[in-house]
Amino acid sequence: MLFQRKYVLALRRALYKYRYRKRSKGGEQEGEEMIKTENLTKEYNGNKAVDGLNLEIAEGDIFGFLGPNGAGKSTTILMLVGMIEPTEGKCIINEIEVARNPLKVKAIIGYLPEDVGFYGNMTAEQNLDYFARFYAMDANERKKRIEELLELVQLDGVSQKVGGYSRGMNQRLGLAQALLNDPKVLFLDEPTANLDPEGVFQYREQIKQLSDEGKTIFISSHILAEVSKVCNTIGIISKGTLIARGTLEELKNEFGRVGTENLRIIVETIEPLPEIEHEDIISAEYSEAKRKVVIESKSDLRDYISSELFEKGVKVKEMRMEEPTLEDVFLSVYRR
Amino acid sequence: MEAKGLFNVARKEFIDHLTSRKFLIILALFLVISAISMHQGIDNYNDRLERYKEQISQITGEEGIEPGYMPEKPSILLIFQMMSFQMSLLGAILAIVMGFDLITREKESRSLKSLLSHPIFRDEIINGKALGGILALVFAIGIALIISFAMLLLFSIVPDLNELWRIALFGVISVLCLLTYFSIALMTSTVSENSGMSIIYALIIFLTISLFLPMVGGMVAEIVVGEPPESPTYRIPPPPPTPNANENEQGEVIKPVKIEIPMDEEEWQRYEEESRAYWEKRSAIDGAIFTLVPTTNYLAVSSAVLSKNGGGLMFFGPGYRSETEGQDMLERIWKNILALIIFPLVFFAIAYIKFMRMDIR
Numbered sequence: 001m002l003f004q005r006k007y008v009l010a011l012r013r014a015l016y017k018y019r020y021r022k023r024s025k026g027g028e029q030e031g032e033e034m035i036k037t038e039n040l041t042k043e044y045n046g047n048k049a050v051d052g053l054n055l056e057i058a059e060g061d062i063f064g065f066l067g068p069n070g071a072g073k074s075t076t077i078l079m080l081v082g083m084i085e086p087t088e089g090k091c092i093i094n095e096i097e098v099a100r101n102p103l104k105v106k107a108i109i110g111y112l113p114e115d116v117g118f119y120g121n122m123t124a125e126q127n128l129d130y131f132a133r134f135y136a137m138d139a140n141e142r143k144k145r146i147e148e149l150l151e152l153v154q155l156d157g158v159s160q161k162v163g164g165y166s167r168g169m170n171q172r173l174g175l176a177q178a179l180l181n182d183p184k185v186l187f188l189d190e191p192t193a194n195l196d197p198e199g200v201f202q203y204r205e206q207i208k209q210l211s212d213e214g215k216t217i218f219i220s221s222h223i224l225a226e227v228s229k230v231c232n233t234i235g236i237i238s239k240g241t242l243i244a245r246g247t248l249e250e251l252k253n254e255f256g257r258v259g260t261e262n263l264r265i266i267v268e269t270i271e272p273l274p275e276i277e278h279e280d281i282i283s284a285e286y287s288e289a290k291r292k293v294v295i296e297s298k299s300d301l302r303d304y305i306s307s308e309l310f311e312k313g314v315k316v317k318e319m320r321m322e323e324p325t326l327e328d329v330f331l332s333v334y335r336r
Numbered sequence: 337m338e339a340k341g342l343f344n345v346a347r348k349e350f351i352d353h354l355t356s357r358k359f360l361i362i363l364a365l366f367l368v369i370s371a372i373s374m375h376q377g378i379d380n381y382n383d384r385l386e387r388y389k390e391q392i393s394q395i396t397g398e399e400g401i402e403p404g405y406m407p408e409k410p411s412i413l414l415i416f417q418m419m420s421f422q423m424s425l426l427g428a429i430l431a432i433v434m435g436f437d438l439i440t441r442e443k444e445s446r447s448l449k450s451l452l453s454h455p456i457f458r459d460e461i462i463n464g465k466a467l468g469g470i471l472a473l474v475f476a477i478g479i480a481l482i483i484s485f486a487m488l489l490l491f492s493i494v495p496d497l498n499e500l501w502r503i504a505l506f507g508v509i510s511v512l513c514l515l516t517y518f519s520i521a522l523m524t525s526t527v528s529e530n531s532g533m534s535i536i537y538a539l540i541i542f543l544t545i546s547l548f549l550p551m552v553g554g555m556v557a558e559i560v561v562g563e564p565p566e567s568p569t570y571r572i573p574p575p576p577p578t579p580n581a582n583e584n585e586q587g588e589v590i591k592p593v594k595i596e597i598p599m600d601e602e603e604w605q606r607y608e609e610e611s612r613a614y615w616e617k618r619s620a621i622d623g624a625i626f627t628l629v630p631t632t633n634y635l636a637v638s639s640a641v642l643s644k645n646g647g648g649l650m651f652f653g654p655g656y657r658s659e660t661e662g663q664d665m666l667e668r669i670w671k672n673i674l675a676l677i678i679f680p681l682v683f684f685a686i687a688y689i690k691f692m693r694m695d696i697r
C-alpha cells in the first residue's frame with residue numbers, strides 16, 4: 001500500500017519532469033512570467049515598507065528573496081498572496097491581478113506564512129481537512145491528499161493535537177498546508193526558520209521535488225546559505241527596494257569584487273616556509289612556526305608559489321585560495 | 337461563488353463550540369440548575385393543581401356557580417418562567433464565553449493568516465462564525481427544553497398544543513437573548529488586541545447594560561423630567577417667624593404647621609393633568625432606558641408569552657388580568673421584541689465592519 005503510493009508519486013514526478021522538459025525544449029520561450037509586480041508599494045504610517053518594487057519571476061523558477069530583518073520581504077509576500085492591499089502598484093500572478101481577483105489567485109497558489117499557525121484543538125489531519133474543504137475536493141480526494149502530504153512532511157502517524165506540536169513540526173505542517181491544492185506557485189516565508197538540520201535537509205529535498213513538478217517557488221529568507229542551496233535566481237531587497245537581481249553566478253560576478261578586491265591564499269607546509277615575495281602580494285602572515293601563511297594578493301599566485309616551494313624542496317600539505325564567499329557578497333551589498 | 341466557505345466555517349465553529357470544555361461545563365451547570373428549578377416548579381404546580389381540584393369540587397358541590405368566582409387552572413408554563421431567570425444570567429455567561437475569543441484566538445494562534453490564504457472571502461469567516469455560534473446556542477437551548485420536556489413527561493404532565501407552541505416561542509426568545517450577549521462578545525473579540533482584553537470589554541458591557549443601566553434609569557428619568565408637580569392640597573406656607581428660639585428648653589423641634597387651603601377646583605384639575613403628563617413622560621423615558629437592557633426585554637417578552645392569558649404582568653403573580661387580549665400584549669411588548677432583534681444585529685454589524693477592515697499580518 002505504502003510502497004504503491006510511493007511508486008505512483010515517483011511516476012507522477014517523472015511525468016511532470018518529462019512534460020516540463022519537453023515544453024522548454026520545444027522552442028517555447030523558457031521562463032514565461034509567472035509572478036510579476038509593478039511599482040509595488042506599501043506604506044505604513046507614511047513609512048514605505050515596500051517601495052516601488054518591480055519583480056519578474058519566470059515559471060518554474062525557484063526564486064530566493066533575500067533581505068535583512070525589516071527589509072519588507074514579508075510585506076511583499078503578503079501583497080503577492082492577496083492578504084494585504086498595496087498602497088500603490090499591483091501584483092500579477094499567472095496573468096491574474098491579485099488585488100482584483102484574490103480568490104482566483106488563492107486557488108492556484110500555496111502560502112506558508114512566517115510563524116504559521118493552526119488550530120491547537122485539532123489534529124494535523126483535522127486542520128488540513130478544514131482548509132481543504134475550501135477547494136473543490138470531495139471527501140475521498142481530501143483524505144488521499146492529506147495522507148500524501150502528511151507523509152511528505154513526515155507527520156503521518158502523529159495523532160497529537162497541533163497545540164502540542166514543536167515549532168519544527170508546526171513549520172512542516174505549514175508546508176503541507178501550503179501544498180493542499182497542488183499549487184502552481186508556492187510562496188514560502190522563511191521556511192527553515194524553526195527546522196533542525198535534518199528538517200532543513202528534508203525541506204531542501206522537498207523543494208527540489210516540487211520544482212521538478214514544475215512549480216514556481218518564491219522563498220524569502222535572510223540566510224544566504226539557505227537560499228543559495230535551493231534557488232536558481234535571487235533578488236535582494238533592502239529597505240523596501242530591490243537592490244540586486246539575477247542568478248547566483250550573476251550576482252557573484254556583479255558584486256563579488258565589491259569590498260573584498262583581494263584574494264587570500266592559504267598555504268600549509270611540512271617544512272618551515274621560506275619568504276615568498278611577489279609584487280602582487282599585499283601582506284603575508286606567517287604562523288605555526290612558519291608552517292602556515294595567509295597571503296593577501298591582487299592576483300592568483302598559486303602557480304608561482306607552488307613552483308617556488310618546489311624549487312626550495314618544501315613539501316606542501318595544503319594550498320587553497322579563498323574567493324569572496326556569497327556571504328561576503330551579501331554583506332557587502334547589504335551594507336551599501 | 338456559493339456559500340460553501342461559509343458553511344465550512346460554520347460547521348467547524350459549531351463543532352468547536354460543542355467540543356470545547358468551557359462550553360460543556362457551563363452548559364452542564366445550566367442544565368443542572370434548570371433541572372432543579374424545574375423540579376421545584378413541578379412540585380409547586382402539582383400543589384396548585386391539587387388546590388384547584390379541591391376548589392372545583394367545592395364549587396360543583398354547591399348549587400349554581402357564581403360568575404367570576406371560577407378558580408383558574410394553574411399553567412405548566414409557570415415552570416418555564418422560572419427557567420427564564422436562569423437563562424438570563426447563566427445563558428448570558430455561556431454566550432459571552434462562547435464569543436469572546438472567536439477572533440482574538442485566531443489572531444493569537446496566527447491561524448487566521450493560514451485560513452485566509454485559502455480561497456475564502458473574509459465575510460464568510462465572520463458570518464460563518466456567527467452562524468456556528470447561533471447553531472450552538474440553538475443547540476444549548478434545544479437541549480435545555482428537551483430535558484425540561486422530558487421531566488414534565490416523567491411527572492406525567494402533558495402540555496397541550498397551545499402550551500407547546502408557547503414553549504417553542506419561549507425557546508426562540510431565549511435564543512435571541514443569548515444571541516445578544518454572543519454578538520457583544522463577538523464584537524469585543526474583533527475590536528480587542530487579545531482575548532484577555534476582549535473578555536474584560538465584554539464583561540464591562542454586560543455589567544453596564546444589565547446592572548448599571550437599570551440602576552441609573554430611574555435617576556436619568558427624574559433628571560430629565562424634573563420633580564413631580566406638587567399637589568395643591570399640601571402647599572406648605574412659609575414657616576411662621578419664631579421670635580424666641582432659645583425658649584425651647586426641651587429640645588423639641590418646632591415643626592411648621594401645615595395649613596390646608598380649601599381646594600380650588602380649577603387648580604386641582606390642572607394639577608391632575610400636569611401630574612398625568614409628568615408620569616407618562618417619566619415612564620416613557622424609563623421604558624426607553626429599559627429597552628436597552630436585554631434581560632428586561634427578555635423577561636418582559638418571555639413572561640408575556642408564558643403567562644396564561646397571553647397578557648401580562650412582568651413577574652407572574654397570583655392573578656392574571658383576564659381581560660388582556662393578545663393584541664394588547666403585543667402593543668405593550670413590541671418594543672422589547674424589536675430590541676431583542678435589533679441588539680444582536682447592531683453588535684454583529686460592528687463586528688462585521690471591524691473584521692472586514694482588520695489588518696491581517
Ligand SMILES: Nc1ncnc2c1ncn2[C@@H]1O[C@H](COP(=O)(O)OP(=O)(O)OP(=O)(O)O)[C@@H](O)[C@H]1O
Nearest residue numbers: 044049067068069070071072073074075076222697
Ligand atoms: N502593521 C505595521 N505597521 C507599521 N509598520 C509595519 C507594519 N508591518 C510591518 N511594518 C514595517 O514594515 C517593514 C517591513 O516589514 P516586513 O515584516 O515585511 O520585514 P521582513 O523583511 O519580513 O523582516 P523579517 O526578516 O524580520 O521577517 C518593517 O520596517 C516594519 O517595521
Ligand SMILES: [Mg+2]
Nearest residue numbers: 073074075114
Ligand atoms: Mg518577514
